Amino acid sequence: MNNMIKYNTWIAILGFLTLMGLGAWVYQLVNGLGVTAMNNVVSWGLYIIMFMFLVGLSAGGLIVSSSATVFDIPAYKVVAKPAIILSTVCITVAGVFIMVDLGGGVFRVYNLLIHPQFKSPLMWDVVVINSYMIINIAYLYYMTREDPPQKIMKTLSRIALPIAILVHSVTAWIFGLQIARAGWHSALMAPLFVASALDSGLALLLMTLLLMKKFTDYKIENKLITSLAGLMVTCCIVDAYFVFSEMITMYYPGEEADMIIFKEMISGSTAPFFWGEVILGFFIPIGILLFGKNREKSNLVFLSSALIFIGVLCKRIWLLLTSFIHPNVEGAPGVTTGHFSQGTYPIHMWAIKGTYFPTMIEFIIVIGMLAMGTLIFSILARNILLSSPQKKMISQETRHEVGVEVNS
Amino acid sequence: MTKKLGIVIDLKRCTGCTTCANACKMQNNVPMGMLWNRVLTEGGEEYDTSAGVYPNLQKSFLPIACQHCENAACVKACPVGATYKDEVGRVLIDYDRCIGCRYCMAACPFNARTFNWKAPVREPGFNYGDKDVPVRKVGVMEKCSMCKERTDKGLEPMCVKCCPARARKFGDLNDPESEVSYLVREKNGQQLLAEKGTKPQVYYLR
Numbered sequence: 001m002n003n004m005i006k007y008n009t010w011i012a013i014l015g016f017l018t019l020m021g022l023g024a025w026v027y028q029l030v031n032g033l034g035v036t037a038m039n040n041v042v043s044w045g046l047y048i049i050m051f052m053f054l055v056g057l058s059a060g061g062l063i064v065s066s067s068a069t070v071f072d073i074p075a076y077k078v079v080a081k082p083a084i085i086l087s088t089v090c091i092t093v094a095g096v097f098i099m100v101d102l103g104g105g106v107f108r109v110y111n112l113l114i115h116p117q118f119k120s121p122l123m124w125d126v127v128v129i130n131s132y133m134i135i136n137i138a139y140l141y142y143m144t145r146e147d148p149p150q151k152i153m154k155t156l157s158r159i160a161l162p163i164a165i166l167v168h169s170v171t172a173w174i175f176g177l178q179i180a181r182a183g184w185h186s187a188l189m190a191p192l193f194v195a196s197a198l199d200s201g202l203a204l205l206l207m208t209l210l211l212m213k214k215f216t217d218y219k220i221e222n223k224l225i226t227s228l229a230g231l232m233v234t235c236c237i238v239d240a241y242f243v244f245s246e247m248i249t250m251y252y253p254g255e256e257a258d259m260i261i262f263k264e265m266i267s268g269s270t271a272p273f274f275w276g277e278v279i280l281g282f283f284i285p286i287g288i289l290l291f292g293k294n295r296e297k298s299n300l301v302f303l304s305s306a307l308i309f310i311g312v313l314c315k316r317i318w319l320l321l322t323s324f325i326h327p328n329v330e331g332a333p334g335v336t337t338g339h340f341s342q343g344t345y346p347i348h349m350w351a352i353k354g355t356y357f358p359t360m361i362e363f364i365i366v367i368g369m370l371a372m373g374t375l376i377f378s379i380l381a382r383n384i385l386l387s388s389p390q391k392k393m394i395s396q397e398t399r400h401e402v403g404v405e406v407n408s
Numbered sequence: 409m410t411k412k413l414g415i416v417i418d419l420k421r422c423t424g425c426t427t428c429a430n431a432c433k434m435q436n437n438v439p440m441g442m443l444w445n446r447v448l449t450e451g452g453e454e455y456d457t458s459a460g461v462y463p464n465l466q467k468s469f470l471p472i473a474c475q476h477c478e479n480a481a482c483v484k485a486c487p488v489g490a491t492y493k494d495e496v497g498r499v500l501i502d503y504d505r506c507i508g509c510r511y512c513m514a515a516c517p518f519n520a521r522t523f524n525w526k527a528p529v530r531e532p533g534f535n536y537g538d539k540d541v542p543v544r545k546v547g548v549m550e551k552c553s554m555c556k557e558r559t560d561k562g563l564e565p566m567c568v569k570c571c572p573a574r575a576r577k578f579g580d581l582n583d584p585e586s587e588v589s590y591l592v593r594e595k596n597g598q599q600l601l602a603e604k605g606t607k608p609q610v611y612y613l614r
Contacts, residue, residue, distance in 0.1 A: 031526065031527075032524070032525055032526045032527060032546040032547055033508070033523075033525045033526075033547065034525035034526030034546075035526075036525075038525070039525070040442065040513070040519065040521070040522050040523060041519065043510045043513040043514060043523065044510065044514060098509075101509070101510075102507055102508050102509055102547075103506075103507070103508020103509070103510065103523065103524070103525075103546075103547030103548065103549075104506065104507045104508040104547045104548065105508075105547065108505075108506075108507045108508070108547075109507060111488040111490075111505050111507050112487060112488060112507065115488045115489050115490075115505055116487070116488070117486055117487055117488055117489035119483075119484045120484065120485055120486055120487040120511065121485070122485065122487040122509060122511050123487040126487065174511070178481065178485070178514060178515050179481055179515075179517065179604050179605065179606070180481055180514065180515055180516055180517035180604070181514065324514075327519045328517045328518065328519070328601055328604075329448070329470070329472055329517075329518055329519065329600060329601065330448075331448025331449055331450050331451070331452075331470055332448065332449045332452055332453060332454045332455045332457065333446075333448070333449075333454070333455045334448075335446075335519045336441065336442045336443045336446060336522055337441065337442075338441055338442045338522050338523050338524070338525050339441050339525060339526075340439070340440040340441025340442075340529050342529070349440070349441045349442070
């Protein structure tokens with residue numbers, strides 16, 4: 001009973017935040033993207049950061065659950081269900097963030113269906129993310145059935161694994177294929193996205209499992225946590241290696257366009273996020289989890305997961321914003337921001353350097369949409385994971401009754 | 409042979425008067441807070457300031473708008489084909505099709521594009537542009553169309569017509585006899601950010 005009250009309070013809080021977020025979104029739909037801090041210089045902001053981040057987060061779940069089937073790792077099959085729920089929710093919310101970011105609101109999205117232009121990496125992303133979402137849902141559906149059909153599960157997981165890799169690569173190519181932004185244009189972008197998707201995704205999965213273990217009746221072995229933590233730290237090291245490789249390639253030749261970005265990241269306005277990632281996201285968690293003994297301690301695993309999670313969020317921030325700061329063609333008075341308020345001097349419409357700090361509306365929408373994701377996860381997890389023993393009992397009873405009827 | 413319209417700007421003639429920027433704004437009904445065509449002061453800290461240390465000072469201006477690239481990054485980036493290259497070589501936008509994703513804006517190396525973040529504000533409060541120019545709504549991208557409505561009729565773009573120093577020339581880059589082709593060929597016309605490989609159709613004479 002006590003649990004029920006806790007659960008209901010939790011749902012009520014999330015529901016309230018979700019409604020607040022939806023309200024803010026309606027406000028933005030009515031007034032246009034002018035209510036955000038985005039402008040003609042920094043034309044993408046918090047929404048696209050959250051989109052990249054959530055696409056990455058959904059990786060951990062799907063890759064763990066599908067590799068359980070593909071490579072036949074029975075230990076991972078235990079967490080396959082929470083993993084796949086997590087991954088489905090993350091990719092759905094990521095899609096919602098794209099909708100939130102569209103200037104035409106949700107009203108002109110149908111153009112994506114009737115006028116697709118397949119030279120655009122954004123269109124590739126629409127295709128792979130939708131396929132990914134469908135596979136996730138199908139996977140979830142078959143997995144939660146009484147007896148999962150093994151053949152379908154195997155086929156699905158074999159499609160799911162490459163598509164999961166593709167989703168992160170295509171999301172990276174949205175940035176990596178653009179020649180206009182020196183900080184994005186890199187062949188390493190796709191592998192870098194896959195690596196950081198894996199470590200942040202596993203971090204989210206581990207945090208969720210540990211939280212569920214603590215606050216609900218959900219049971220999970222410590223051995224599995226240790227093994228997943230090992231996988232996470234491996235991915236984290238690969239991620240750190242890629243970032244280092246990218247940075248040295250930028251720095252060594254000393255090319256002007258690259259050096260502007262490099263300086264901005266090392267000591268400029270995005271430096272807190274860059275060093276945030278390096279210290280919080282790489283050094284501390286790797287330092288902790290490199291030792292096998294630490295991987296056995298739940299508290300340390302949780303702390304490291306949280307740090308990796310924050311670290312990857314920092315990476316999304318510096319990766320997106322640094323390249324927007326300096327226009328390629330420099331000169332005063334700069335670029336028109338596209339913002340105008342009555343009674344200001346025309347000089348206020350100019351910007352030599354891009355600046356961006358999210359407005360309250362952006363924060364409320366982001367919090368609301370994340371709350372919505374958590375809400376969906378909580379409801380799905382409760383119905384699929386926690387009440388399953390009861391369900392089994394009920395279904396056994398009904399079977400028994402049916403059996404009796406047949407017998408009589 | 410198909411046309412490839414282009415503009416040549418003689419920077420030695422440019423005085424930085426911004427008449428082109430204002431002519432463009434009037435012709436194309438560009439709302440407050442944005443310009444399709446802007447004039448930058450090269451090297452100086454603020455508009456109309458000199459670069460260098462006294463007495464070795466230099467002052468030059470760089471008018472910049474859409475470069476109507478042959479290999480346009482924005483055209484490839486648009487997921488719905490709202491930005492397109494037309495048959496005479498102009499990069500244009502279908503305002504009804506634009507979904508406002510702003511990928512083209514991230515893709516453009518010249519920061520030539522400008523977005524309607526809010527419902528457009530005009531001072532004075534009416535549409536002051538050419539009657540043939542479509543009015544853009546909130547949430548769509550816009551930028552220099554090389555005065556499509558004028559050039560369709562065989563007229564010059566407004567910035568070219570209004571330049572008091574006659575620094576701007578307009579014509580067909582595919583026609584070797586045209587004035588623009590002559591200037592690019594004989595006066596060493598240079599493209600902005602040529603190393604990016606977008607092949608701009610706006611050339612500068614230095």
